Amino acid sequence: MSLHYIVREPKKEIQNPSLLILLHGYGSNEQDLFSFAEELPDDLLIVSAQAPYEIGHGSYAWYAINFDDANGKFSDLKQAKTSIDKIAIFIDEIKQKYQTNTDKTFLLGFSQGAILSYSLSFFHPNKVQNIIALSGYINTELVPALISTKIKTNYYCSHGSVDQVLPIDWGRKSKPFLDNLGFQNVFSEYPVGHGVAPQNFYSFKSWIEERL
Numbered sequence: 001m002s003l004h005y006i007v008r009e010p011k012k013e014i015q016n017p018s019l020l021i022l023l024h025g026y027g028s029n030e031q032d033l034f035s036f037a038e039e040l041p042d043d044l045l046i047v048s049a050q051a052p053y054e055i056g057h058g059s060y061a062w063y064a065i066n067f068d069d070a071n072g073k074f075s076d077l078k079q080a081k082t083s084i085d086k087i088a089i090f091i092d093e094i095k096q097k098y099q100t101n102t103d104k105t106f107l108l109g110f111s112q113g114a115i116l117s118y119s120l121s122f123f124h125p126n127k128v129q130n131i132i133a134l135s136g137y138i139n140t141e142l143v144p145a146l147i148s149t150k151i152k153t154n155y156y157c158s159h160g161s162v163d164q165v166l167p168i169d170w171g172r173k174s175k176p177f178l179d180n181l182g183f184q185n186v187f188s189e190y191p192v193g194h195g196v197a198p199q200n201f202y203s204f205k206s207w208i209e210e211r212l
Helices: 033-039 077-098 112-123 168-172 174-181 198-210
Strands: 005-008 018-023 044-049 053-056 059-061 065-068 072-075 105-110 130-134 154-160 185-190
Touching: 005 033, 018 033, 018 077, 018 112, 033 044, 033 198, 044 077, 077 105, 077 112, 105 112, 112 130, 130 198, 154 168, 154 174, 154 198, 168 174, 168 185, 174 185, 185 198
Parallel strands: 018 044, 018 105, 105 130, 130 154, 154 185
Antiparallel strands: 005 044, 053 059, 065 072
16 A cells, blocks of 8 residues: 555445545644544545654654745645655555445545645546545645546535645635635635634534445
8 A cells, every 4th residue: 555544444244345444743743633434434544644644653744844934934845745645556456455445535625735735636537536634735836737527526615714834825715715626615614723623523414424
């Protein structure tokens, strides 16, 4: 497998289960979002992937975020693109290994994981049918020059209105960007910082259930 991962198999015997892949944020690991797994629908195969770059004890990143006096904060776009391609290969490996329903693949990312979830959907059209992007944004430096008009992916986007890590204004740009492309999307805000409020969880859980 191209990425280390942990898995929650469906709670009932099911052939070709729907697949949910979780992508954690910067400085976290595969255990982080996995705490959601027990609360999500029983018939999902849930896989939580660990990012490839280790940045400290038990902390991983999908790409480096660097700080310097000249540029302030900037992202390592080369590493980000490498991670997007790794995730794409990983999704195919998991689909094959677990014989999942290829028409029902969900990709849920938080923060850096959300940024890459958006990008992956543009670079690898229709590899996933549903994106849940929590506390992230569309990094326009990480999208193809031409985005396919044949993308049928649905997007659930949410953000904390007092997010101190990724400003709410960055998150708010996702809806007009996706609307402009004619892609199905919903955007919601919650009165929290850089995290997932309980109402936010129940909202995206319902959104997933409607698409199973």
